[in-house]
Amino acid sequence: MKKSIEEINQKISEGCARVVTAEEMPNIVKELGLEDATKEIDVVTTGTFGAMCSSGAFLNFGHSDPPIKMQRIFLNDVEAFAGIAAVDAYIGATQQARGPKLEYGGGHVIEDLVGGKEIELKAESYGTDCYPLKSLETEITIDDLNQATMINPRNGYQKYNAATNSSDRIYYTYMGPLFPNFENISYSGSGILSPLSNDPEYRTIGIGTRIFLGGAKGYVIGEGTQHDPENGFGTLMVRGDLKEMNTNFIRGAKIYKYGISLYVGLGIPIPILDENMTKATAIEDKDIVTNLVDYGIQRRDRPKLRKISYEELKSGCVDLDGKEVKTFPMSSYFKAKEVAEKLKEDIIQGSFKLSLPVEPLPRYGEVKPMYQKKVNPMVKDLMSKKVVFVREDIQIEEAAKVLIKNGIDHLPVVSESGRLVGIITSWDIAKSVAKGSSHKKVSDIMSKNVVCIGPDDLVDVAARRLEQYNISAMPVVNPNKEIVGMISSSDLSKLVRS
Protein backbone atom coordinates (compact mmCIF):
# COMPACT_ATOMS: atom_id res chain seq x y z
CA MET A 1 0.00 0.00 0.00
CA LYS A 2 1.40 3.36 -1.04
CA LYS A 3 0.09 6.89 -0.57
CA SER A 4 1.38 10.02 -2.25
CA ILE A 5 1.92 13.31 -0.48
CA GLU A 6 -0.72 14.83 -2.81
CA GLU A 7 -3.29 12.29 -1.65
CA ILE A 8 -2.48 13.04 1.96
CA ASN A 9 -2.73 16.82 1.38
CA GLN A 10 -6.03 16.31 -0.44
CA LYS A 11 -7.36 14.48 2.61
CA ILE A 12 -6.12 17.32 4.84
CA SER A 13 -7.99 19.83 2.62
CA GLU A 14 -11.12 17.73 2.85
CA GLY A 15 -10.77 17.51 6.58
CA CYS A 16 -10.65 13.72 6.60
CA ALA A 17 -6.95 13.04 7.19
CA ARG A 18 -6.21 10.81 10.15
CA VAL A 19 -3.44 12.44 12.20
CA VAL A 20 -1.86 11.04 15.37
CA THR A 21 1.21 11.86 17.45
CA ALA A 22 4.26 9.62 17.47
CA GLU A 23 3.35 8.70 21.05
CA GLU A 24 0.10 7.10 19.91
CA MET A 25 1.64 5.22 16.99
CA PRO A 26 3.19 2.13 18.67
CA ASN A 27 -0.17 1.06 20.11
CA ILE A 28 -2.01 1.68 16.85
CA VAL A 29 0.44 -0.52 14.97
CA LYS A 30 0.21 -3.21 17.65
CA GLU A 31 -3.58 -3.19 17.34
CA LEU A 32 -4.04 -2.90 13.60
CA GLY A 33 -0.87 -4.41 12.22
CA LEU A 34 1.41 -2.68 9.73
CA GLU A 35 -0.86 -2.96 6.72
CA ASP A 36 -4.04 -1.62 8.25
CA ALA A 37 -2.20 1.05 10.22
CA THR A 38 -0.71 2.27 6.92
CA LYS A 39 -4.19 2.52 5.40
CA GLU A 40 -5.66 4.13 8.48
CA ILE A 41 -3.05 6.71 9.47
CA ASP A 42 -1.99 9.56 7.17
CA VAL A 43 0.29 11.72 9.29
CA VAL A 44 2.31 11.21 12.46
CA THR A 45 3.37 14.35 14.28
CA THR A 46 6.57 14.63 16.31
CA GLY A 47 7.90 17.30 18.63
CA THR A 48 10.83 18.37 20.72
CA PHE A 49 11.38 21.27 23.09
CA GLY A 50 14.84 21.92 24.43
CA ALA A 51 17.63 24.43 24.86
CA MET A 52 19.15 24.65 21.39
CA CYS A 53 22.28 26.77 21.56
CA SER A 54 22.89 26.80 17.83
CA SER A 55 19.98 29.13 17.14
CA GLY A 56 19.58 32.74 16.14
CA ALA A 57 17.90 35.17 13.79
CA PHE A 58 18.74 37.46 10.90
CA LEU A 59 17.29 40.93 11.41
CA ASN A 60 16.98 43.81 8.99
CA PHE A 61 16.44 47.17 10.69
CA GLY A 62 15.75 49.38 7.64
CA HIS A 63 17.87 52.47 6.94
CA SER A 64 18.23 55.46 9.24
CA ASP A 65 18.47 59.04 8.03
CA PRO A 66 21.31 59.84 7.51
CA PRO A 67 22.20 56.21 6.79
CA ILE A 68 24.61 54.16 8.91
CA LYS A 69 26.70 51.14 8.01
CA MET A 70 26.33 49.37 11.32
CA GLN A 71 29.63 47.89 12.37
CA ARG A 72 28.85 46.95 15.92
CA ILE A 73 25.28 46.35 17.00
CA PHE A 74 23.84 45.91 20.48
CA LEU A 75 20.29 44.81 21.24
CA ASN A 76 19.53 45.34 24.94
CA ASP A 77 23.33 45.35 25.33
CA VAL A 78 23.71 41.96 23.65
CA GLU A 79 26.04 42.13 20.68
CA ALA A 80 24.69 40.94 17.34
CA PHE A 81 26.94 39.91 14.48
CA ALA A 82 27.20 42.85 12.09
CA GLY A 83 29.76 41.71 9.56
CA ILE A 84 27.18 41.67 6.76
CA ALA A 85 25.35 44.45 4.87
CA ALA A 86 24.75 47.88 6.44
CA VAL A 87 21.58 47.21 8.45
CA ASP A 88 21.55 43.41 8.56
CA ALA A 89 22.54 41.53 11.68
CA TYR A 90 22.49 38.06 13.17
CA ILE A 91 21.59 37.73 16.82
CA GLY A 92 22.89 34.46 18.27
CA ALA A 93 21.19 32.66 21.16
CA THR A 94 24.22 32.24 23.41
CA GLN A 95 25.69 35.75 23.16
CA GLN A 96 25.81 37.29 26.65
CA ALA A 97 24.96 40.87 27.46
CA ARG A 98 27.95 43.12 28.05
CA GLY A 99 28.27 44.79 31.39
CA PRO A 100 26.70 43.47 34.57
CA LYS A 101 23.63 41.78 33.03
CA LEU A 102 25.15 38.30 32.90
CA GLU A 103 21.76 36.70 33.31
CA TYR A 104 20.57 38.06 29.98
CA GLY A 105 21.61 37.19 26.47
CA GLY A 106 20.74 36.50 22.87
CA GLY A 107 18.10 33.91 23.73
CA HIS A 108 16.28 36.51 25.80
CA VAL A 109 16.53 39.14 23.05
CA ILE A 110 14.90 36.68 20.65
CA GLU A 111 12.18 35.87 23.18
CA ASP A 112 11.58 39.59 23.80
CA LEU A 113 11.38 40.28 20.07
CA VAL A 114 8.86 37.47 19.63
CA GLY A 115 6.94 38.78 22.64
CA GLY A 116 6.63 42.20 20.98
CA LYS A 117 8.69 43.99 23.65
CA GLU A 118 10.67 47.15 23.00
CA ILE A 119 14.34 46.49 22.41
CA GLU A 120 17.06 49.09 22.79
CA LEU A 121 19.18 49.23 19.63
CA LYS A 122 22.64 50.80 19.70
CA ALA A 123 24.95 50.84 16.71
CA GLU A 124 28.42 52.17 15.98
CA SER A 125 30.21 52.77 12.72
CA TYR A 126 33.23 54.48 11.17
CA GLY A 127 31.23 56.55 8.67
CA THR A 128 31.59 56.50 4.90
CA ASP A 129 30.54 58.88 2.14
CA CYS A 130 27.43 56.83 1.50
CA TYR A 131 26.83 55.97 5.19
CA PRO A 132 27.87 59.10 7.12
CA LEU A 133 26.20 58.38 10.48
CA LYS A 134 28.64 57.12 13.13
CA SER A 135 26.43 56.15 16.00
CA LEU A 136 22.79 55.52 16.63
CA GLU A 137 20.49 54.79 19.55
CA THR A 138 16.83 53.94 19.26
CA GLU A 139 14.15 51.56 20.42
CA ILE A 140 12.52 49.02 18.17
CA THR A 141 9.99 46.23 18.30
CA ILE A 142 9.71 43.29 15.94
CA ASP A 143 7.08 45.21 13.94
CA ASP A 144 9.68 47.83 13.02
CA LEU A 145 11.94 45.24 11.38
CA ASN A 146 11.72 44.45 7.68
CA GLN A 147 12.68 40.84 8.25
CA ALA A 148 13.21 38.80 11.38
CA THR A 149 14.13 35.36 10.13
CA MET A 150 15.13 32.62 12.46
CA ILE A 151 17.92 30.49 11.01
CA ASN A 152 19.14 27.81 13.37
CA PRO A 153 22.31 26.06 12.19
CA ARG A 154 21.79 23.02 14.42
CA ASN A 155 18.46 21.98 15.93
CA GLY A 156 16.51 18.83 16.55
CA TYR A 157 19.25 16.33 17.40
CA GLN A 158 17.98 12.84 16.57
CA LYS A 159 19.04 11.89 20.11
CA TYR A 160 21.56 13.25 22.58
CA ASN A 161 24.20 11.78 24.86
CA ALA A 162 23.09 11.45 28.48
CA ALA A 163 25.49 12.87 31.07
CA THR A 164 26.85 11.83 34.44
CA ASN A 165 29.91 12.70 36.50
CA SER A 166 32.53 10.30 37.89
CA SER A 167 34.66 12.99 39.51
CA ASP A 168 34.57 14.01 43.14
CA ARG A 169 33.22 17.50 42.54
CA ILE A 170 30.01 18.96 41.19
CA TYR A 171 30.11 20.19 37.60
CA TYR A 172 27.70 22.77 36.26
CA THR A 173 27.40 21.95 32.58
CA TYR A 174 25.09 22.65 29.68
CA MET A 175 23.57 19.33 30.73
CA GLY A 176 22.73 20.86 34.11
CA PRO A 177 24.26 20.27 37.54
CA LEU A 178 26.07 16.93 37.60
CA PHE A 179 26.69 15.73 41.12
CA PRO A 180 29.92 13.94 42.10
CA ASN A 181 30.38 10.16 42.10
CA PHE A 182 27.61 9.36 39.61
CA GLU A 183 24.92 10.87 41.85
CA ASN A 184 22.66 11.87 38.95
CA ILE A 185 22.21 11.57 35.20
CA SER A 186 20.82 14.23 32.90
CA TYR A 187 19.41 13.71 29.44
CA SER A 188 17.95 15.73 26.65
CA GLY A 189 15.68 15.01 23.71
CA SER A 190 12.16 13.70 23.44
CA GLY A 191 12.82 10.05 22.53
CA ILE A 192 9.65 8.57 21.08
CA LEU A 193 8.57 12.05 19.88
CA SER A 194 11.96 13.00 18.40
CA PRO A 195 11.45 14.07 14.75
CA LEU A 196 14.52 12.42 13.22
CA SER A 197 14.15 9.25 15.27
CA ASN A 198 10.75 8.75 13.64
CA ASP A 199 12.26 8.93 10.16
CA PRO A 200 15.79 7.62 10.67
CA GLU A 201 16.34 7.08 6.96
CA TYR A 202 15.45 10.71 6.29
CA ARG A 203 12.91 9.77 3.61
CA THR A 204 10.51 12.61 4.35
CA ILE A 205 12.81 15.05 6.15
CA GLY A 206 15.19 17.08 4.02
CA ILE A 207 15.56 20.44 2.33
CA GLY A 208 12.11 21.95 1.93
CA THR A 209 10.22 19.89 4.51
CA ARG A 210 7.61 22.13 6.11
CA ILE A 211 7.84 22.04 9.89
CA PHE A 212 6.52 23.62 13.06
CA LEU A 213 9.10 26.03 14.48
CA GLY A 214 8.53 28.18 17.53
CA GLY A 215 4.77 28.24 17.06
CA ALA A 216 4.85 29.07 13.34
CA LYS A 217 5.47 27.35 10.04
CA GLY A 218 9.09 26.86 9.13
CA TYR A 219 11.25 24.76 6.86
CA VAL A 220 14.16 22.42 7.01
CA ILE A 221 16.88 24.05 4.94
CA GLY A 222 19.45 21.30 5.17
CA GLU A 223 21.38 19.09 7.51
CA GLY A 224 22.48 20.81 10.69
CA THR A 225 26.09 21.42 11.64
CA GLN A 226 27.77 18.35 13.17
CA HIS A 227 25.20 16.17 11.38
CA ASP A 228 26.35 12.65 12.27
CA PRO A 229 24.02 10.25 10.44
CA GLU A 230 26.18 7.15 10.57
CA ASN A 231 26.10 7.18 14.36
CA GLY A 232 22.40 8.06 14.50
CA PHE A 233 22.98 11.64 15.64
CA GLY A 234 21.47 13.52 12.70
CA THR A 235 20.74 17.25 13.06
CA LEU A 236 18.71 19.86 11.19
CA MET A 237 19.24 23.37 9.93
CA VAL A 238 15.91 25.17 10.03
CA ARG A 239 14.32 28.47 9.08
CA GLY A 240 11.22 30.23 10.33
CA ASP A 241 9.61 33.65 10.52
CA LEU A 242 10.17 35.16 13.95
CA LYS A 243 7.26 37.53 13.37
CA GLU A 244 4.81 34.65 13.38
CA MET A 245 6.25 32.78 16.36
CA ASN A 246 5.04 32.95 19.94
CA THR A 247 6.78 32.86 23.30
CA ASN A 248 5.00 29.69 24.27
CA PHE A 249 7.44 27.87 22.00
CA ILE A 250 10.41 30.27 22.01
CA ARG A 251 11.90 31.01 25.40
CA GLY A 252 15.23 32.42 26.58
CA ALA A 253 17.12 30.07 28.87
CA LYS A 254 19.83 30.64 31.43
CA ILE A 255 21.80 27.53 32.20
CA TYR A 256 23.37 28.01 35.64
CA LYS A 257 27.13 28.66 35.50
CA TYR A 258 27.13 27.83 31.81
CA GLY A 259 25.43 30.62 29.96
CA ILE A 260 22.50 31.67 27.83
CA SER A 261 20.60 29.54 25.37
CA LEU A 262 17.23 29.39 23.66
CA TYR A 263 14.40 26.95 24.18
CA VAL A 264 12.99 26.07 20.79
CA GLY A 265 9.83 24.08 20.13
CA LEU A 266 10.21 22.14 16.90
CA GLY A 267 7.87 19.60 15.35
CA ILE A 268 7.84 17.69 12.10
CA PRO A 269 4.84 15.96 10.52
CA ILE A 270 5.71 12.64 9.00
CA PRO A 271 3.55 11.43 6.11
CA ILE A 272 2.72 7.74 6.13
CA LEU A 273 3.63 7.00 2.53
CA ASP A 274 4.01 3.24 2.92
CA GLU A 275 4.51 0.47 5.43
CA ASN A 276 8.14 1.40 5.97
CA MET A 277 7.07 4.78 7.29
CA THR A 278 4.50 3.12 9.54
CA LYS A 279 7.20 0.90 10.92
CA ALA A 280 9.60 3.82 11.43
CA THR A 281 7.02 5.88 13.32
CA ALA A 282 6.09 2.95 15.55
CA ILE A 283 9.46 3.34 17.27
CA GLU A 284 9.39 3.35 21.09
CA ASP A 285 11.59 4.83 23.79
CA LYS A 286 13.19 1.46 24.40
CA ASP A 287 14.38 1.34 20.77
CA ILE A 288 16.08 4.73 20.94
CA VAL A 289 19.48 4.13 22.43
CA THR A 290 22.09 6.74 23.22
CA ASN A 291 25.39 6.85 25.12
CA LEU A 292 25.85 7.61 28.77
CA VAL A 293 28.87 9.87 28.86
CA ASP A 294 31.15 10.83 31.76
CA TYR A 295 31.31 14.62 31.96
CA GLY A 296 33.67 14.31 34.93
CA ILE A 297 36.47 13.97 32.38
CA GLN A 298 37.13 17.41 30.94
CA ARG A 299 38.27 16.27 27.53
CA ARG A 300 36.71 16.28 24.10
CA ASP A 301 36.52 12.50 23.98
CA ARG A 302 34.66 11.91 27.19
CA PRO A 303 34.42 8.23 28.12
CA LYS A 304 31.21 6.49 27.09
CA LEU A 305 30.14 4.44 30.08
CA ARG A 306 27.45 2.41 28.41
CA LYS A 307 24.50 2.40 26.04
CA ILE A 308 21.29 3.69 27.55
CA SER A 309 17.75 3.87 26.17
CA TYR A 310 15.29 6.73 26.48
CA GLU A 311 13.00 4.30 28.27
CA GLU A 312 15.57 3.93 31.05
CA LEU A 313 16.30 7.65 31.12
CA LYS A 314 12.64 8.65 31.25
CA SER A 315 11.87 6.15 34.02
CA GLY A 316 13.58 8.54 36.45
CA CYS A 317 15.98 5.97 37.85
CA VAL A 318 18.79 4.03 36.19
CA ASP A 319 20.85 1.12 37.43
CA LEU A 320 24.52 2.02 37.10
CA ASP A 321 26.77 -0.87 38.14
CA GLY A 322 24.36 -1.86 40.87
CA LYS A 323 23.75 1.69 42.05
CA GLU A 324 20.34 3.36 41.64
CA VAL A 325 20.94 6.70 40.00
CA LYS A 326 18.26 9.35 39.55
CA THR A 327 17.84 10.95 36.14
CA PHE A 328 16.55 14.38 35.26
CA PRO A 329 15.58 15.93 31.93
CA MET A 330 17.16 19.10 30.49
CA SER A 331 14.56 19.42 27.78
CA SER A 332 10.84 19.52 28.41
CA TYR A 333 8.88 16.46 27.39
CA PHE A 334 5.71 18.21 28.53
CA LYS A 335 6.30 20.94 25.95
CA ALA A 336 7.43 18.43 23.30
CA LYS A 337 4.00 16.81 23.65
CA GLU A 338 2.40 20.23 23.35
CA VAL A 339 4.31 20.80 20.09
CA ALA A 340 3.21 17.45 18.64
CA GLU A 341 -0.41 18.04 19.73
CA LYS A 342 -0.46 21.58 18.32
CA LEU A 343 0.92 20.37 15.00
CA LYS A 344 -1.69 17.60 14.96
CA GLU A 345 -4.45 20.18 15.59
CA ASP A 346 -3.17 22.45 12.82
CA ILE A 347 -3.12 19.60 10.30
CA ILE A 348 -6.57 18.34 11.30
CA GLN A 349 -7.91 21.87 10.89
CA GLY A 350 -6.40 22.07 7.43
CA SER A 351 -4.08 24.99 8.19
CA PHE A 352 -0.87 22.98 7.82
CA LYS A 353 -0.05 21.03 4.63
CA LEU A 354 2.80 18.61 4.23
CA SER A 355 5.69 18.91 1.78
CA LEU A 356 8.27 16.43 0.62
CA PRO A 357 11.94 17.43 0.53
CA VAL A 358 13.54 18.55 -2.70
CA GLU A 359 16.80 17.00 -1.49
CA PRO A 360 17.14 14.42 1.25
CA LEU A 361 19.49 14.94 4.19
CA PRO A 362 22.87 13.26 3.76
CA ARG A 363 22.80 9.74 5.15
CA TYR A 364 26.53 9.23 5.26
CA GLY A 365 29.30 11.01 7.03
CA GLU A 366 30.54 11.56 10.56
CA VAL A 367 31.65 14.47 12.71
CA LYS A 368 35.34 15.22 12.59
CA PRO A 369 37.21 16.65 15.58
CA MET A 370 39.00 19.97 15.21
CA TYR A 371 42.34 19.97 13.43
CA GLN A 372 44.77 21.48 15.93
CA LYS A 373 48.21 22.28 14.65
CA LYS A 374 49.64 22.47 18.12
CA VAL A 375 48.74 19.72 20.55
CA ASN A 376 47.75 21.05 23.96
CA PRO A 377 50.14 19.77 26.63
CA MET A 378 49.00 17.50 29.41
CA VAL A 379 49.56 17.86 33.13
CA LYS A 380 52.19 15.09 33.07
CA ASP A 381 54.26 17.14 30.61
CA LEU A 382 54.61 20.06 33.00
CA MET A 383 54.25 18.69 36.52
CA SER A 384 57.19 18.29 38.82
CA LYS A 385 57.73 14.60 39.27
CA LYS A 386 59.80 14.93 42.40
CA VAL A 387 57.08 15.00 45.03
CA VAL A 388 57.64 15.32 48.70
CA PHE A 389 54.86 13.92 50.83
CA VAL A 390 54.38 12.63 54.35
CA ARG A 391 52.37 9.93 56.10
CA GLU A 392 49.29 11.02 57.99
CA ASP A 393 50.52 9.75 61.34
CA ILE A 394 53.67 11.89 61.62
CA GLN A 395 54.01 14.78 64.05
CA ILE A 396 53.25 18.32 62.98
CA GLU A 397 56.81 19.45 63.79
CA GLU A 398 58.17 16.76 61.50
CA ALA A 399 56.00 18.07 58.70
CA ALA A 400 57.15 21.63 59.36
CA LYS A 401 60.77 20.49 59.02
CA VAL A 402 60.00 18.76 55.73
CA LEU A 403 58.42 21.94 54.37
CA ILE A 404 61.40 24.08 55.37
CA LYS A 405 64.03 21.61 54.22
CA ASN A 406 62.49 21.37 50.76
CA GLY A 407 61.52 25.02 50.49
CA ILE A 408 57.91 24.17 49.66
CA ASP A 409 54.50 25.38 50.80
CA HIS A 410 52.27 22.41 50.05
CA LEU A 411 52.74 19.01 51.55
CA PRO A 412 50.46 16.18 50.41
CA VAL A 413 49.58 13.63 53.06
CA VAL A 414 49.14 9.94 52.29
CA SER A 415 47.67 6.97 54.11
CA GLU A 416 49.55 3.85 55.03
CA SER A 417 48.62 2.32 51.69
CA GLY A 418 50.01 5.32 49.82
CA ARG A 419 46.71 6.95 48.87
CA LEU A 420 46.30 10.69 48.99
CA VAL A 421 44.21 11.58 52.06
CA GLY A 422 44.95 15.27 52.64
CA ILE A 423 47.21 18.22 52.21
CA ILE A 424 48.84 20.65 54.63
CA THR A 425 50.33 24.03 53.93
CA SER A 426 52.75 26.13 55.94
CA TRP A 427 49.72 28.29 56.70
CA ASP A 428 47.87 25.36 58.33
CA ILE A 429 50.88 24.74 60.56
CA ALA A 430 51.29 28.41 61.46
CA LYS A 431 47.59 28.58 62.32
CA SER A 432 47.77 25.55 64.56
CA VAL A 433 50.84 26.91 66.37
CA ALA A 434 49.35 30.40 66.74
CA LYS A 435 46.15 28.98 68.21
CA GLY A 436 48.28 26.97 70.61
CA SER A 437 46.12 24.00 69.74
CA SER A 438 46.75 20.62 71.27
CA HIS A 439 46.90 18.81 67.96
CA LYS A 440 49.94 16.65 67.46
CA LYS A 441 49.50 14.72 64.26
CA VAL A 442 49.41 15.95 60.71
CA SER A 443 46.09 14.19 60.16
CA ASP A 444 44.50 16.48 62.80
CA ILE A 445 45.17 19.68 60.94
CA MET A 446 45.36 18.71 57.26
CA SER A 447 42.58 19.66 54.86
CA LYS A 448 40.92 16.46 53.82
CA ASN A 449 39.12 17.78 50.79
CA VAL A 450 42.08 17.91 48.43
CA VAL A 451 41.77 19.52 45.05
CA CYS A 452 43.78 17.36 42.66
CA ILE A 453 44.05 16.44 39.00
CA GLY A 454 45.06 13.53 36.80
CA PRO A 455 48.30 13.26 34.78
CA ASP A 456 46.41 12.95 31.48
CA ASP A 457 44.27 16.04 32.02
CA LEU A 458 45.07 19.02 29.85
CA VAL A 459 47.04 21.84 31.47
CA ASP A 460 44.20 24.21 30.60
CA VAL A 461 41.93 22.21 32.88
CA ALA A 462 44.60 22.38 35.61
CA ALA A 463 44.89 26.16 35.22
CA ARG A 464 41.12 26.56 35.48
CA ARG A 465 40.98 24.40 38.57
CA LEU A 466 43.76 26.32 40.38
CA GLU A 467 41.96 29.53 39.57
CA GLN A 468 38.53 28.23 40.60
CA TYR A 469 39.75 27.10 44.00
CA ASN A 470 42.13 30.01 44.38
CA ILE A 471 45.13 27.79 45.17
CA SER A 472 48.67 27.83 43.86
CA ALA A 473 49.44 24.11 43.60
CA MET A 474 47.77 20.72 43.71
CA PRO A 475 48.85 17.07 43.69
CA VAL A 476 48.60 15.01 40.51
CA VAL A 477 47.12 11.60 41.26
CA ASN A 478 46.51 8.44 39.26
CA PRO A 479 43.14 6.64 39.40
CA ASN A 480 44.32 4.78 42.52
CA LYS A 481 44.80 8.12 44.26
CA GLU A 482 48.56 7.62 44.36
CA ILE A 483 50.57 10.81 43.98
CA VAL A 484 52.55 10.96 40.77
CA GLY A 485 53.47 14.64 40.78
CA MET A 486 52.67 18.21 41.77
CA ILE A 487 51.46 20.94 39.48
CA SER A 488 51.69 24.61 40.46
CA SER A 489 50.86 27.90 38.87
CA SER A 490 54.59 28.47 38.34
CA ASP A 491 54.81 25.16 36.40
CA LEU A 492 51.96 26.44 34.25
CA SER A 493 53.60 29.81 33.70
CA LYS A 494 56.56 28.00 32.09
CA LEU A 495 54.17 27.34 29.28
CA VAL A 496 53.54 31.01 28.69
CA ARG A 497 57.24 31.87 28.62
CA SER A 498 58.28 29.10 26.24
Next chain:
Amino acid sequence: MKMRIQIPANLVRKPIVSDIVLKTNVLINLEKVNIEANKADMVVDVKDRWEDVKKAFEERGISVDLLKEPIKRRLDRCVMCGICSTICPVGVFKISDDWEVQIDSSKCIICKNCINLCPTEALSVDY
Protein backbone atom coordinates in the same frame (compact mmCIF):
# COMPACT_ATOMS: atom_id res chain seq x y z
CA MET B 1 2.76 25.00 59.15
CA LYS B 2 6.10 26.52 58.32
CA MET B 3 7.08 29.75 59.98
CA ARG B 4 9.92 32.11 59.73
CA ILE B 5 11.10 33.27 63.13
CA GLN B 6 13.30 36.30 63.61
CA ILE B 7 14.98 36.55 66.96
CA PRO B 8 16.37 39.94 68.00
CA ALA B 9 19.88 40.40 69.41
CA ASN B 10 18.86 40.54 73.06
CA LEU B 11 17.24 37.11 72.88
CA VAL B 12 19.75 35.25 70.71
CA ARG B 13 21.47 33.59 73.66
CA LYS B 14 18.28 32.47 75.38
CA PRO B 15 17.05 28.86 75.03
CA ILE B 16 13.80 30.06 73.54
CA VAL B 17 12.88 27.14 71.33
CA SER B 18 13.42 24.57 74.08
CA ASP B 19 11.46 26.74 76.45
CA ILE B 20 8.51 26.95 74.06
CA VAL B 21 8.61 23.23 73.35
CA LEU B 22 8.44 22.50 77.09
CA LYS B 23 5.71 25.04 77.79
CA THR B 24 3.47 24.25 74.84
CA ASN B 25 4.24 20.56 74.60
CA VAL B 26 4.38 20.87 70.83
CA LEU B 27 7.24 19.52 68.73
CA ILE B 28 9.09 22.08 66.67
CA ASN B 29 11.09 20.95 63.68
CA LEU B 30 14.04 23.24 62.93
CA GLU B 31 14.50 23.33 59.18
CA LYS B 32 16.96 26.12 58.86
CA VAL B 33 18.86 28.14 61.42
CA ASN B 34 21.02 31.11 60.68
CA ILE B 35 22.67 32.78 63.64
CA GLU B 36 24.49 36.04 63.22
CA ALA B 37 26.14 38.38 65.70
CA ASN B 38 23.08 40.54 66.19
CA LYS B 39 20.15 38.36 65.18
CA ALA B 40 19.00 34.86 64.44
CA ASP B 41 16.77 33.72 61.67
CA MET B 42 15.02 30.37 61.61
CA VAL B 43 12.59 28.39 59.55
CA VAL B 44 10.59 25.96 61.66
CA ASP B 45 7.91 23.47 60.84
CA VAL B 46 5.17 22.75 63.36
CA LYS B 47 2.75 19.97 62.58
CA ASP B 48 0.12 20.27 65.35
CA ARG B 49 -1.16 23.32 67.19
CA TRP B 50 1.07 25.71 65.35
CA GLU B 51 -1.14 28.57 66.50
CA ASP B 52 0.01 27.95 70.09
CA VAL B 53 3.64 27.99 69.03
CA LYS B 54 3.15 31.18 67.05
CA LYS B 55 1.53 32.83 70.04
CA ALA B 56 4.31 31.66 72.35
CA PHE B 57 6.97 33.22 70.15
CA GLU B 58 5.03 36.43 69.81
CA GLU B 59 4.47 36.69 73.55
CA ARG B 60 8.25 36.71 73.91
CA GLY B 61 8.52 39.61 71.49
CA ILE B 62 9.65 37.53 68.52
CA SER B 63 8.13 38.11 65.10
CA VAL B 64 6.66 35.17 63.22
CA ASP B 65 5.81 35.03 59.52
CA LEU B 66 3.67 32.19 58.28
CA LEU B 67 5.18 30.57 55.20
CA LYS B 68 2.09 29.40 53.41
CA GLU B 69 3.75 29.18 50.03
CA PRO B 70 7.51 29.40 50.61
CA ILE B 71 8.50 28.69 47.01
CA LYS B 72 6.57 30.33 44.21
CA ARG B 73 6.54 29.45 40.54
CA ARG B 74 5.45 31.66 37.69
CA LEU B 75 3.53 29.34 35.43
CA ASP B 76 3.85 31.75 32.53
CA ARG B 77 7.66 31.23 32.66
CA CYS B 78 7.99 27.58 33.63
CA VAL B 79 8.62 25.24 30.69
CA MET B 80 8.18 22.06 32.76
CA CYS B 81 11.72 20.87 32.12
CA GLY B 82 12.24 19.27 35.51
CA ILE B 83 15.77 20.49 36.23
CA CYS B 84 14.59 21.77 39.59
CA SER B 85 13.72 18.20 40.58
CA THR B 86 17.38 17.18 40.67
CA ILE B 87 18.57 19.87 43.07
CA CYS B 88 15.79 20.08 45.67
CA PRO B 89 16.90 18.27 48.85
CA VAL B 90 13.36 17.69 50.12
CA GLY B 91 11.49 16.66 46.98
CA VAL B 92 9.30 19.71 46.44
CA PHE B 93 9.21 19.04 42.69
CA LYS B 94 7.67 15.92 41.20
CA ILE B 95 7.37 15.03 37.55
CA SER B 96 3.90 13.58 37.07
CA ASP B 97 2.97 10.73 34.74
CA ASP B 98 2.01 13.18 32.02
CA TRP B 99 5.28 15.06 32.52
CA GLU B 100 3.95 18.07 34.32
CA VAL B 101 6.34 19.35 36.97
CA GLN B 102 4.26 19.62 40.14
CA ILE B 103 5.16 21.58 43.24
CA ASP B 104 4.41 20.82 46.86
CA SER B 105 5.41 24.16 48.28
CA SER B 106 4.66 23.16 51.87
CA LYS B 107 7.75 20.90 51.89
CA CYS B 108 10.14 23.72 50.99
CA ILE B 109 12.85 24.59 53.52
CA ILE B 110 13.92 27.71 51.61
CA CYS B 111 17.43 26.51 50.84
CA LYS B 112 17.18 28.50 47.60
CA ASN B 113 19.14 25.90 45.62
CA CYS B 114 16.56 25.79 42.88
CA ILE B 115 16.26 29.53 42.32
CA ASN B 116 19.42 30.00 40.28
CA LEU B 117 19.08 26.67 38.60
CA CYS B 118 15.75 27.32 36.96
CA PRO B 119 16.60 28.27 33.36
CA THR B 120 13.55 30.49 32.90
CA GLU B 121 13.73 32.28 36.25
CA ALA B 122 10.30 30.97 37.13
CA LEU B 123 11.06 30.29 40.81
CA SER B 124 11.27 32.73 43.69
CA VAL B 125 11.09 32.89 47.46
CA ASP B 126 9.96 35.91 49.40
CA TYR B 127 12.34 35.39 52.30
